[in-house]
Amino acid sequence: MREEKLSDAIVYDKLHLLKKDFYGYIERNSAKVDTNLPVFFGYVISALENSFPHISDVAYDEFIDSITFKVLDSSANVSDFEYVRKVMVNAVRFKKKKDAETGVKIVIGLKLLKSGDYGHALDFLKEYATLDSKLGTAVAYCYHLLSLREFKDSDDAARKHRPGEMELLARELMMRLAREQPPVNQLRQLEIDDPSFLEKIFWQMIFTGLEWFPNERWFVEIGLKNAAITKDPVMRKRLLDIGSERFYTDSQFLREMYYYKLENRDAPGAAGVVNQLLKQYPDDLEPIYLGLKLTLLTTKKITYHSFRKLAITKGMPVQILTLFDFAFDLFSSEQNDAAKCIADFEKEFPSMQYYATVLRYIASDIISADETRSKKAKKTLLDSVEQYCLEALKNRK
Structure with a gap:
């Protein structure tokens, strides 16, 4: 057997x-x-x-x-x-x-770090600093803490003007991390019994890195990734504020801020981000797409048709416009118009018949009298339309 x-x-x-x-x-x-x-x-x-x-x-x-x-x-x-x-x-x-020694050395180094033995922790961790951003910031933290011991308290003013060897090593490693951009939370050895001490160290060094190198955007980027993984809204908001202030012309941070505003039901704030993106990237279709998505949540017809007209002018793919028409009609309780839109979509793009069938099933749940069922279906439709549209926009570039 x-x-x-x-x-x-x-x-x-x-x-x-x-x-x-x-x-x-x-x-x-x-x-x-x-x-x-x-x-x-x-x-x-x-x-x-x-x-x-x-x-x-x-x-x-x-x-x-x-x-x-x-x-x-x-x-x-x-x-x-x-x-x-x-x-x-x-x-x-x-x-x-x-590579049996690698994992063991990392967990031993983390324990030594947790117990405050920064010198010996470095012996075990420094060769693995670029395997994971959280491990890298832990190594930089060891250098940083050891740097505080290089000068006596009476020499504190001198230390600020003349960084010691350990602080220079910490700064050099933070810049190396920004240059090589390792992933975050990818090493299983970091999933220790109590990872809170490592989380605190990560954030301390991210903000220390931003003090040392205020124009280095990667610190904000990796911080946002970690905040998303660990579901930390406080740190996410703090980093978004920093990003939008220091890198206000960067589409990535503005996009992050847009979704943050949406999640917090701040429609005016999201609209402000869309307007800023439209000004800075007038030839890019993504800001128009984000504007159209926002109108699905506000269901203001004048605003929707304004963005739709702009989308046509800028050459937005027809299938995206048809999907938005379908979704907007559904959310505006215009079921007949929505049915016509999906029929047009299926006729215009016969290879997408399978998707049209799925959309019809979702639509039937949206117009259901069951409020919970309808709410879940709306979320499903928004997620589905977004995945389709972003892929279509990416393929168009």
């Missing part, structure tokens, strides 16, 4: 439960774990292999990395560098991938 393989989702959940069990054991028996590291790691490997015989090498190694961080995080001996070395040796010898 063939052994049944579990789905990825079930494996993930069961791995998480096993990890929690080990975390609890480590917290209750930290001293015992420290004195029996080979035995403990052997027990971890045995439980992992018996419970998950088909686990991938990547997931296997990531599990060991997470256990390694927890062992260090719970130990009273983390300031003993010989103990840290023993933990690393025991963790590495059980891992499967060729």
Whole structure:
């Protein structure tokens, strides 16, 4: 009989439960774990292999990395560098991938960083600084904190006018990150038990980087990406304010501000961003598209037809205009006109018949008497039209 393989989702959940069990054991028996590291790691490997015989090498190694961080995080001996070395040796010898040391070094470096041992943390982390922006800012933070120790308190004024070696290294690394632009939150080793300290460090160095290099837009860009991933509206708003003030001619930040205004139901604010984009990029179709999208939410016919006329003048693709006509008629409760629009769309673009069929189903839900169903359908239509239109505009360039 063939052994049944579990789905990825079930494996993930069961791995998480096993990890929690080990975390609890480590917290209750930290001293015992420290004195029996080979035995403990052997027990971890045995439980992992018996419970998950088909686990991938990547997931296997990531599990060991997470256990390694927890062992260090719970130990009273983390300031003993010989103990840290023993933990690393025991963790590495059980891992499967060729770059086994990388993950272990990162989690050890993060633990040393968390405990305030910035010098030793650098020994483990600095060679991996450009693998992930959050890891890179952590390394820059180590340099930055060590720079504060280069001058005595009485020399604080001198330090401001003459950065020390460590501060120069911090600045150099922040500029290297801006130049190479590594992703953020891509390393699984950053998903540690309590990532809040790493999050605080990231934001501190992003804003420090903006103080050092006020015209470096990447700090705002990567900050916005992290704010979106971590669902941090406060930081998102703060960065958008900085971006719109310092890079007010940049379409990317204006686009981000537009969507932020929409999400917060600030129609006048979104309209202001659209007007600014129209002035700065008069030959670009995207500002017109954003204006049309805004009118779907306000359903003001005069404004819609004004943008529509401008769209025709600037050569907006017919299929986009037809879709907007369809959506606007639906949102304005003009069901007959909406039906005519979708029929015209299907006739004009026969290859898109499948999409027209989907739109008809969505339309039937929008005009439903069930308010919840109608609301969800409107959101679905907006998302669908946006995906189609943005792709069509991209292909036109």
